[in-house]
Amino acid sequence: MTQPPIFVEFRGVAMNAAYKPVTLITGASSGIGEALAEVFAARGHALVLAARRVPALEALAGRIAALGQARPDVLGIDLALPDAGERIAAALEARGLAVQNVVNNAGFGLLGPAADSDRATQLSMIDVNVRALTDLSLRFVDSAATHQGGILNVASIAGFFPGPNMAVYHATKAYALSFSEALHHELRPRGIKVSVLCPGPVKTEFLDRAGIPQGHFPNVLMRSAERVARDGYDGLMRNQRVIVPGMPNQVMTLLPRFLPRTLLMRMVGGF
Numbered sequence: 001m002t003q004p005p006i007f008v009e010f011r012g013v014a015m016n017a018a019y020k021p022v023t024l025i026t027g028a029s030s031g032i033g034e035a036l037a038e039v040f041a042a043r044g045h046a047l048v049l050a051a052r053r054v055p056a057l058e059a060l061a062g063r064i065a066a067l068g069q070a071r072p073d074v075l076g077i078d079l080a081l082p083d084a085g086e087r088i089a090a091a092l093e094a095r096g097l098a099v100q101n102v103v104n105n106a107g108f109g110l111l112g113p114a115a116d117s118d119r120a121t122q123l124s125m126i127d128v129n130v131r132a133l134t135d136l137s138l139r140f141v142d143s144a145a146t147h148q149g150g151i152l153n154v155a156s157i158a159g160f161f162p163g164p165n166m167a168v169y170h171a172t173k174a175y176a177l178s179f180s181e182a183l184h185h186e187l188r189p190r191g192i193k194v195s196v197l198c199p200g201p202v203k204t205e206f207l208d209r210a211g212i213p214q215g216h217f218p219n220v221l222m223r224s225a226e227r228v229a230r231d232g233y234d235g236l237m238r239n240q241r242v243i244v245p246g247m248p249n250q251v252m253t254l255l256p257r258f259l260p261r262t263l264l265m266r267m268v269g270g271f
């Protein structure tokens with residue numbers, strides 16, 4: 001005979017105590033998201049891996065299981081869909097999973113002047129980098145509080161300054177940075193950790209997808225996805241508000257305090 005679900009009350013919200021707490025990682029099919037999944041799994045977290053490319057997620061789940069860690073759940077989802085958040089919540093509910101941590105890592109960029117670049121792609125970038133990140137940050141707050149978890153949002157050092165030639169991307173990351181810092185402040189009293197990870201350039205599929213040629217960024221700024229993921233995990237665990245991996249990138253984030261805005265944009269845009 002199946003047991004009836006056990007409900008507990010938390011801040012007026014009924015929750016099923018039998019649900020398994022998980023860390024939801026978006027954009028886990030490659031790059032930084034894949035590395036984050038490996039770090040979270042190695043530290044004993046049960047995972048849900050989300051992205052569009054299910055075979056890549058399944059392969060990663062298999063590799064994690066082969067290391068003796070719990071096999072992650074896999075969720076195929078296009079985060080540009082307006083109801084992506086609802087679909088994810090429904091899938092988790094159906095599988096008896098409750099979100100402890102959310103890692104909003106999925107995102108993409110596009111190199112080129114905004115007015116000459118594909119508008120639909122740039123609007124879709126806002127859907128993924130901004131809308132989905134906001135939805136998933138807010139949707140599971142009660143669950144994160146119950147399970148003493150947190151939110152790790154992946155922005156970029158691009159969020160610290162306007163970026164001619166990548167205008168929409170920089171603006172989405174400025175949003176992610178500002179939103180996450182404010183959320184850190186708001187959710188601290190509820191015991192929910194909120195960190196925003198701001199990497200400099202990382203050699204992943206991101207660069208090809210954005211149309212960024214090799215050698216575009218100085219080598220001194222480059223970091224590996226594994227290093228960035230470790231810094232992100234450690235930063236979230238100590239509830240560090242803003243995490244910038246690597247000293248040269250930390251210096252970059254200070255430039256807007258000292259340089260005139262026009263000079264900064266010439267440097268970033270290269271013209």
Ligand SMILES: NC(=O)c1ccc[n+]([C@@H]2O[C@H](COP(=O)([O-])OP(=O)(O)OC[C@H]3O[C@@H](n4cnc5c(N)ncnc54)[C@H](OP(=O)(O)O)[C@@H]3O)[C@@H](O)[C@H]2O)c1
Binds near residue numbers: 154
């Ligand atoms: N690489 C860098 O230089 C760099 C620097 C700073 C910040 N970042 C940020 O780091 C994050 C991860 O990027 P990455 O470098 O690891 O790039 P990546 O290897 O291209 O990974 C991007 C991830 O986002 C997912 N994604 C993209 N669009 C999606 C959509 N519509 N629906 C669901 N998932 C989607 C991709 O999965 P699918 O294609 O399978 O859907 C993939 O797993 C991004 O937010 C990026 O802006 C990157």
